[in-house]
Amino acid sequence: MHKPRKRFGQNFLEDRSVVEKIVAAIRPQPGERFIEIGPGLGALTLPLLQRIEHLDVIEIDRDIVADLRASQPANRLTIHNGDALEFDFAAMGRDLRVVGNLPYNISTALLFHLTNYASALHDAHFMLQREVVERMSAQPGTAEYGRLSVMLQYRWSMDSLFDVPPSAFRPAPKVWSSFVRMIPHRVLPHVANDENLFAEVVMRAFGQRRKTLRNTLREKLTASGFEQLGIDSIARGETLAVSDFVRIANLISGDGS
DSSP states (O other): OOOOOGGGTOOEEOOHHHHHHHHHHHOOOTTOOEEEEOOTTSTTHHHHHTTSSOEEEEEOOHHHHHHHHHHSOTTTEEEEESOGGGOOGGGGOSSEEEEEEOOGGGHHHHHHHHHTTGGGEEEEEEEEEHHHHHHHTOOTTSTTOSHHHHHHHHHEEEEEEEEEOGGGEESOOSSOEEEEEEEEOSSOSSOOSSHHHHHHHHHHHHHTTTSOHHHHTTTTOOHHHHHHHTOOTTSOGGGOOHHHHHHHHHHHHHHOO
């Protein structure tokens, strides 16, 4: 039996009823292109292969890679041995469906990495720490709302589908998990003229949560800029909607205010 490795953040899903709920939520169809991040011991891999002709997986653990190669024919399962944080999802084509039980220790970084490829994806379904899912879908004015909320909501619509107890995994994590569906916006609700600048504005606004926008954005936005936008300069970043951050970035990129 494979011993879970802490450095890879391995918690293997073993509850078959949870797997059945996941597959029902994903609804894989023949002909669809899937890639699974972190197949582990195959709890989700095997049910997917029963419903689709071919599956790509990304796995960093060489022992698991060897086991997968020994158990599945290459024409059904393509294994990419490497770090998902460095994987080029665009190279897989378009309309890709991504699934995975993401390692909690790198889940936020993976979400940001995958967001860079959102336009090439059909959807994504992930098992994540429940706290992370709450932050992803949090609304302005709540304690959970932050940089992750804004950056993901700019690009995705998200729906937390169900919670999963620690007992569903081996070893059991110390926290509950949630299974979330992410669908890229086909048309962005709010378009940033310069997405790098938008990301910088968001990072600055949440870099020191207790500081006001006047302080966190003082190098980017003047008092007249706040007035033009109708945004209170003594408010904090957590009070602004995604659209507000886009308006700030667009004003800065437009005239340097």
